[in-house]
Amino acid sequence: MINKVKGTYDVLPNELGKWYFLEQKIKEITKKYHYYELRTPIMEYSNVFHRETELSDMVTKETYNFVDKGNRDVTLRPEGTAGIIRSYVENKLYVASDLLKVYYVGPMFRYERPQKGRYRQFNQFGLEAIGSKSSLLDAELIKLSNDFIESLGLENVTIQINSIGDSESRTNYLNALVSYLTPFYEELSNDSKERFKNNPLRILDSKDLNDQKIIENAPKPIDYLSSYSKKYLDDVLKYLEIFNVKYNLNNKLVRGLDYYSEVVFEVLADIKGLGNGNVLGGGGRYENLVSELGGPQTSAIGIAFGIERLLLAIEHQEIVKEEVSEIDSFIITFSENEKLYGAKIFNLLRDKGFNVDIEFNNKNFKQQLKKALAKNSKTLIIIGENELKNETVTLKNTKTEIQTEIKLKDLITNLEKEIK
Template identity: 45%
Template sequence: MSMRAPRGTADILPNEVKRWQYVESILKDICDRFNYDEIRTPLFEHTEVFQRGVGDSTDIVQKEMYTFEDRGGRSLTLRPEGTATVVRAFVENKLYGSPIQPVKLFYFMQLFRYERPQQGRMRQLNQFGVEVLGSADPSVDAEVIALAMTCYKELGLSSLKLVLNSLGDKESRQNHRKALVEHFSPYKDELCSDCQKRLNQNPLRILDCKTDRDHPAMKTAPSILDYLNEYSEQYFNQVKAYLDMMEIPYVLDQNLVRGLDYYNHTAFEIMSEAEGFGAITTLAGGGRYNGLTEELGGPNTPGIGFAMGLERLLMAIDAENIKLPIDSSVDCFFIAVGETAEKQASELVHKLRVNGIQVDKDYQGRKMKAQFKAADRLKAKYVIILGDNELEDDIVNVKNMKTGDQTEVPLTDLVKTMQAELLGGSQNE
């Protein structure tokens, strides 16, 4: 029996967690400014949610899902992506009936995909994403893209590329599908086994194949942009016009199709161009998915969203040598010398904590010198010292570790004094 973490998973240790918490706080703040509300959904769903929502022809459904049967004989799946589970919740809880429309949501999710682990791509992965349900306005497409770009920009990333495409409406896709089948059919035997199946199931996904991407037929494949009907072309032009007004640069890629079946109209990816980032450059991807709510039993409700991998976001931050402003210090370290002082320290430490002061203390019975070393390791801003002499005089000594200044403070004034030093004022004691 192995006592190691399963392949494709990783422990996130305390020092690294601080980076995650900082990044997540920035993303949450941005969502608040864009007026998006957080949603939290179950870790697993009925398998049909993903079969119908993601698509039977996708690699996720065919190869990557962690599916199991529960004791009641029901087929359940650990969620491999976020959009289908959010849309399921939207339908089940009748959020389409909310007086506030569209419904604008964001989420942080742990997802599970059985794929070959590599740098920035794990079997248990963490995603941040947003979904907007209830509007077919192209300005919403631009807003969602702008939100994603804002997340990266406010975390300091600059080596970014936004790639844009349109997959068109149903009519446009059907016409393009016929053209793709005609184009790739003569080369069917030269394509990988997956693409041979895709030729009949969903030929658009051949363009997304990593195995056949260098096949000559890929370079001459018909472009979806040549098959957009008037409505789809006008819609795409409006999305681009909004991005231009926001001064968000982008490049067009007619082969950008995304890996899920539910996309239509706007599709986009954000990539890192940082030197040394790696072969897989995609940081985030998303697009419009009108029709998905109907597939999951709801009313006709247009939607658009994106998801970004948090592991890959942190990789991009490292690739651009960005130092996140994380304060790893503690406010105070309490040093108690003597049995009586130790008992009094527990009371004072608790009182400081419930009044908003971050405090730690020694729990190993170390001598004063060793406790000062512990305070240094924790980068304590202040050290509070309580011994027999201080107890007799009802005071503590407070040392500013930056200046070295030490002050006697009455025990009754300790909370108020530390609030003034650390919080800029008093709170309720």
């Protein structure tokens, strides 16, 4: 037996109800906020993600990279934003509109330790608003995120907000953070020692318990904001109050990708059993990614939700009940000759829009009946020697157990009455 690749999973037919529910809510929220779908390849040239300015763990340690037959470096996308921006630049989408609002849904790939809500192939629903630096736009995207969570029926979910400021703010803060952490360097985890050299800001997001004790008293980004960034954050919060969005200011919040600036935010669930999957989504504003990928200097903001984490939350709160399949009729036959007659009826009813099924294998009456009841068939169409000879069928209601032999020409009228 060959098993699935570690860190991947199969979505079985009986599990798809939750997926359909979530996909429908995505369509509804994106239509409401005028975001349009953009689909990009699951693989990109590696320099789309492996940029000199991007030193996050995701890019430096977790990407799936390979050299193709043309000796080109290719990477399976670990996140959606960079590919969207590559497409934005390559197709010159900035020419047609000063603000492009798009969304994406699809698989991403990261080589990390699989655990609940975290896989090596996983799916994201993301949104990007490209072309405007507007505190109102930031607030609208956060409002969208809040509305989306509410539309799913999820409870105990909060919006966490922070600001890491503009380049001036970030420089001032990084200097203060490095000064604070330097005496604790030897006590830091190995990952945080590496982050200290490349991106000290990421230490604030460490899950190591000893690291968390060290950073408890670390300086906070919000205390080092420039006057511009302070006002920008204040304006976003004012708009959120107008939109009646509840939020928590989280001074320790940073995002995992280096391109973020100004306002960053997360959608955090307090749902027992989610474990590390409690962050359902996160995002923020970014200033330089478009220009780094060859486009004009353009500001943008985005958010990405983990589909598997949303599904896990939906499952834990029992929001979507497993759908019970039901069909209008199941056709039971006893011999090959009767199966030919049954196939004629099967085709007729399907063409008329009825949801019907038939036994394809050679099974006895009892086995066919068991299958029909397992499919919650409302009626049975039974065809034996007598029915074949007289061009009739026996129509049986599975609830009342009343059965009647009727002419084939009267089947549709009678079946309509029974399934009502």
